[in-house]
Amino acid sequence: MKHRKYLAYAAVALSLAAALAWAFAPRPVEVETARTRVGLFEQAVEEDGRTRLKDRYTVSAPLAARLTRITLRAGDIVTQGDVVAELLPVMSPLVDGRSMQQAVARLGAADAALTRAKAQTAQATVALDESLLDLKRTEQLAAVGFVSPSRMDTARLAATAGRRALDAALAAQEAAVHEQDFARAALAPSEPGRAGRPIVLRAPVAGRILRVAQPSEVTLAAGTPLLEIGDATQLEVVSELLTADAVQAREGARVIIDRWGGPPLEGRIRQVEPAAFTKVSALGIEEQRANAVIEVQNAGDAWRAVGDGFRVNVRIVTASASGALMVPVGAVFPHAGGMAVYVVEGRRAHVQAIDVQARNGSDAWLRGGLAEGQEVVLYPAAEVRDGTRVRTRVP
Incomplete structure (x- = not known):
């Protein structure tokens, strides 16, 4: 009886020891993983842009005169030669x-x-x-x-x-x-009824009225702008690039235009203006920027709704390589003076040094260090070390 009693005590003690060992044993760290892949790598500069007309025409008063009321409004269509404004000679001033x-x-x-x-x-x-x-x-x-x-x-x-x-x-x-x-x-x-024959101003080109600067009757000085005319279908995109990015944006570079209210469009850089200018950022920092002029290439019917001065987003491709081995940038971290990732092998994470050639917002292009299809840890937590047991988190 005593022997059986001792055996029971020993079994209980072993069970408690096993339970404690299991309770205090290190748990696998839950991680999010991804696999390396081979595909097209593109490095791009992303900036805001705005649309503008390729050709804008300003109709102004050729001499000091009195403007009659302009009935045209922004958006009206005119053809070349249409009367857009009439000027009357200025009446004689009062005599003291x-x-x-x-x-x-x-x-x-x-x-x-x-x-x-x-x-x-x-x-x-x-x-x-x-x-x-x-x-x-x-x-x-x-x-x-x-x-x-x-x-x-x-x-x-x-x-x-x-x-x-x-x-x-x-x-x-x-x-x-x-x-x-x-x-x-x-x-x-002076006789108001005999002010003289009116001077007629005509539209220099066919297009739409963009802006009417002086809609009401008023006396103007010579050279005063009256209205602007342009062809709203002939639009280009202008993006203000930091000069460091402008150096990489070559003429003819591919551009992806999106966030304008429709599907992404293809474009090409026509020109990067040679003169830069100073612009103060929202944080109050002075920046040197240069204008990049972009031609829209595959504009469809939806693009016709875009007008002058509309905001768009542009991504200028500065580097491109097909068949590149890529790993998500969220898996890359500094290590021993270089870059490394955690590779998942046998449910354990191991540090693997890598050679990064270039990176963009989502992927890093590798020269070596990994093979296609290897599983790596995304955004590794502080608990992850070399050899740590990991378990893939199920989304």
């Missing part, structure tokens, strides 16, 4: 008391100048008549030989000089008449 006195004095001076010019004309006419009579008498005397040839030449020159003096006097009289008209016009009251 001093200006009125000056105008009256200017008219009096013009009247006096005209009187003097008429007197000079009469004087020149008398002098011409006298020189012509003298020439006639001299010619009669020269016919019978009583006048020398030099006297005859003097008479002819005097008659010619008289004619020139009369012409000058008549011209001065004509100028005085115009001066009088000018001075009289300054005193004439």
Whole structure:
């Protein structure tokens, strides 16, 4: 009996020891895993962009004038040559008391100048008549030989000089008449009903009205913009790249345009502008950026709904390789001066050094260190060490 009792005690003690050993034994760490794969690797620069018209035309006032009300609105379609605005000559400004006195004095001076010019004309006419009579008498005397040839030449020159003096006097009289008209016009009251013939402005190209800067009737200075016209179907995308990224964005590089309200579109970089500019970020940091101009290639009917200045997202492919061995970047971590991953072998995680050639937002392109199809730990927790037992988490 005692022997059986001891055996029972021993069995209970072994059960308790086994239970304690099982309770305090290390559990496998639950991890999320992925497998390496071979495929197309692309490295890209991702930035915001905006659409803009390739050609934009601004209709402006060619001279100071009064604009009649523009009936066109943004979005209206116009053809080349359509009337888009009308300008009327500016009315004369109001005249104050001093200006009125000056105008009256200017008219009096013009009247006096005209009187003097008429007197000079009469004087020149008398002098011409006298020189012509003298020439006639001299010619009669020269016919019978009583006048020398030099006297005859003097008479002819005097008659010619008289004619020139009369012409000058008549011209001065004509100028005085115009001066009088000018001075009289300054005193004439302005008549709103006789503002003059309107100047018509026409659309330089066919397209849509983008913006009407001056819809109401107003008096404008020369060069004031009135409205903008452009072809809304001819759009390009402009993205402001950091200069470090702009160096990698080559002309002709492939671009993926998305988040514009439709399916992703293909594009190509047409030009990276050579001059950079300073832009302050949302964090208040000054950044040097350059514009990349992108041509949209496979635009469909949905793209027609996009207008000028719409926001889009662009991914500029700077490196591409087919048949590349890739591992998710979430599995890569620094180790011993290089990079490594945890490879799952026999339900245990082992550190494996890798040689990373390039990476993008989701994958790392490997030169070596792994083979296709190997299982690696994603986002390894602090509990994972070399040789740790792991268990794949079931989603």
